[in-house]
Amino acid sequence: MKGTAAIVGGGVIGGGWTSRFLLNGWNVRVFDPDPEAKRKIGDVLSNARHGLPMLYDCALPPEGALSFHPSIGEAVEGAEWIQESVPECLELKHATLAEIQADCDPLAVIGSSTSGFKPSTLQKGAPRPEQIIVTHPFNPVYLLPLVEVVASGQTAPSILAKTKAILGAMGMHPLIVRAEIDAHIADRLLEAVWRESLWMIDDGIATTQEIDDAIRFGFGLRWAQMGLFETYRIAGGEAGMEHFIRQFGPALQWPWTKLVDVPELTEELIHKLVDLSNAQSGHMTIRELERKRDNNLVAMLRALKQQGSAAGRLLLDHERRLRPALAPAANLMTARRVVPTDWTDLNGHMNESRYGQVFSDAAEAVMALVGADEDYIASGLSYFTVETETKFLAETHAGERFVVHTRVTEGARKKIRCFHEMRRETDGTLLATCDQLMIHVDLAKRRACEPPEEVQQKVEALAALHASAGGLPDA
Known part of the structure; x- marks a missing residue:
C-alpha cells in the first residue's frame, strides 16, 4: 500500500513521519515555515536511511519522492494521508487543521501527532470532524512501531479502518485506544x-x-x-x-x-x-546520541525478530510483505538488503559468520522457489547443507547495500548445488562467493531421501535454465 502523504510540521516527529513514509515507498510532500526545515528533515532522514533498512533481511521498496511546499494547501493537494505535527498548542492545531481541510481530499486521513489532546478536542469547529483522528507516534518514528490511534464518536469508521491498514502496511503497530483520555495511554x-x-x-x-x-x-x-x-x-x-x-x-x-x-x-x-x-x-552531540540510540534499537529489534517476539513479530510480518515474489530466471537474485550494524566485528567490517547467514538465506530462497518452503518443511521434508566453500574477496561494512545472485549448478536426484555471488549494489564490486551443496532429507529419520517428483522437476528445470545461461552476469 503506497501513495502520497503530506507532513505538516517538520520537527523531530514530522521528520520521523517523513522518513517512515518515504522509506516505505510513499511520495511525501512537506510544509514547514522554518527556513531550516529542509536541513533538519534531511538530518533525520539520514539517520532513518542508516537504521531502518538494517531491521530487515530483504530490501525496502524504492524510496518515494520528497518535496517541500510553500503552503499547507499546496502540500496536502492529492494526499491520501496528512500528518499534522505542529507544536502542542490547541489554537495552532485548530488553525492548521482548518487550513488542511480547506484544500485536502475529503476522504484523506488527517492524523494528528498530538501527545495530549483528545480527538474530540481537535475536531471542535472543524467542517469535517469525521476526517480527523489522533495518530500519536514515538520517537524515532522510523524505528519504533507503536502508534496510538484514538478516534472520537464523530470519527468515520472508514477513516479508522484506513488508518489501521496504512500504518500496518508500513510495519507499524496501530494501538487502538478504547476511549478518549488526555495523553492517551503511553x-x-x-x-x-x-x-x-x-x-x-x-x-x-x-x-x-x-x-x-x-x-x-x-x-x-x-x-x-x-x-x-x-x-x-x-x-x-x-x-x-x-x-x-x-x-x-x-x-x-x-x-x-x-x-x-x-x-x-x-x-x-x-x-x-x-x-x-x-x-x-x-x-556527545545530539546527532551522535541519535545514531547511538538507533544502532541500539536496531540490534534489540533484530534480536526480537529472531525470536519472533513482541515488536520483532511486526518486523517479520512486514518483511514477508516486502519480499518480492521469486520466479525462475537466468539471473536469479536471491537476496537484496543492507548490512546491519550488529554484523560487524572488531575490524569494523562484516564478520565471516554473517556471510554464512547471507548465503543460507539465498539458499532458502532457492528452496522456496522449487517448492521446499515453510509448509514443505512442516510436512517433514527439507534440504540440508552438507558442504560449502566461501571466498571473501572484499570488505563489507555496516549500512552497505548488497545483492546475491545464485546459479543452480547441479540438480540431480537428492542434490542441489548452488553457486552464489554477493556484490555491493552501488558499484557491483564482487564481495564474496559461495559454492554450496544441499542434500534432500527426511526430517523424521534425519537421513537423505529422494524429493517428491514435483520438487525434483522444478530443481532440474532451474538447473537446466542456469546451465543454458552460462555464468552469472555482472550486477
Whole structure:
C-alpha cells in the first residue's frame, strides 16, 4: 500500500513521519515555515536511511519522492494521508487543521501527532470532524512501531479502518485506544515515571544518570520485550498474577511514591536537571546520541525478530510483505538488503559468520522457489547443507547495500548445488562467493531421501535454465 502523504510540521516527529513514509515507498510532500526545515528533515532522514533498512533481511521498496511546499494547501493537494505535527498548542492545531481541510481530499486521513489532546478536542469547529483522528507516534518514528490511534464518536469508521491498514502496511503497530483520555495511554505511564524521577532528583536521592541506569540495566530490558503485566505475571512464580497481586498489592498502601504531588519546577530544579544531564551526556552531540540510540534499537529489534517476539513479530510480518515474489530466471537474485550494524566485528567490517547467514538465506530462497518452503518443511521434508566453500574477496561494512545472485549448478536426484555471488549494489564490486551443496532429507529419520517428483522437476528445470545461461552476469 503506497501513495502520497503530506507532513505538516517538520520537527523531530514530522521528520520521523517523513522518513517512515518515504522509506516505505510513499511520495511525501512537506510544509514547514522554518527556513531550516529542509536541513533538519534531511538530518533525520539520514539517520532513518542508516537504521531502518538494517531491521530487515530483504530490501525496502524504492524510496518515494520528497518535496517541500510553500503552503499547507499546496502540500496536502492529492494526499491520501496528512500528518499534522505542529507544536502542542490547541489554537495552532485548530488553525492548521482548518487550513488542511480547506484544500485536502475529503476522504484523506488527517492524523494528528498530538501527545495530549483528545480527538474530540481537535475536531471542535472543524467542517469535517469525521476526517480527523489522533495518530500519536514515538520517537524515532522510523524505528519504533507503536502508534496510538484514538478516534472520537464523530470519527468515520472508514477513516479508522484506513488508518489501521496504512500504518500496518508500513510495519507499524496501530494501538487502538478504547476511549478518549488526555495523553492517551503511553504518555500517562511515562509521566508517572517522569514525575517520580523529578522528585528523587529534587530530594537529592538520585542523579539523571542513576535513574537512567535503573531503567536501562533493569526493568527497561524486561519492558522492551514483555511489557508490564507479563513481567509481573512471571514475578508471581507458578501461581502467576494472583500470587503477585496478593504478595505485592499491599505495597500500594505504602508511601513509596509521590505521584499525587508534582514538584515545583523552580529555576533551581531546572538548573540542577540541566547540569546533571550535561554531566551525563554532554560529551556527545545530539546527532551522535541519535545514531547511538538507533544502532541500539536496531540490534534489540533484530534480536526480537529472531525470536519472533513482541515488536520483532511486526518486523517479520512486514518483511514477508516486502519480499518480492521469486520466479525462475537466468539471473536469479536471491537476496537484496543492507548490512546491519550488529554484523560487524572488531575490524569494523562484516564478520565471516554473517556471510554464512547471507548465503543460507539465498539458499532458502532457492528452496522456496522449487517448492521446499515453510509448509514443505512442516510436512517433514527439507534440504540440508552438507558442504560449502566461501571466498571473501572484499570488505563489507555496516549500512552497505548488497545483492546475491545464485546459479543452480547441479540438480540431480537428492542434490542441489548452488553457486552464489554477493556484490555491493552501488558499484557491483564482487564481495564474496559461495559454492554450496544441499542434500534432500527426511526430517523424521534425519537421513537423505529422494524429493517428491514435483520438487525434483522444478530443481532440474532451474538447473537446466542456469546451465543454458552460462555464468552469472555482472550486477
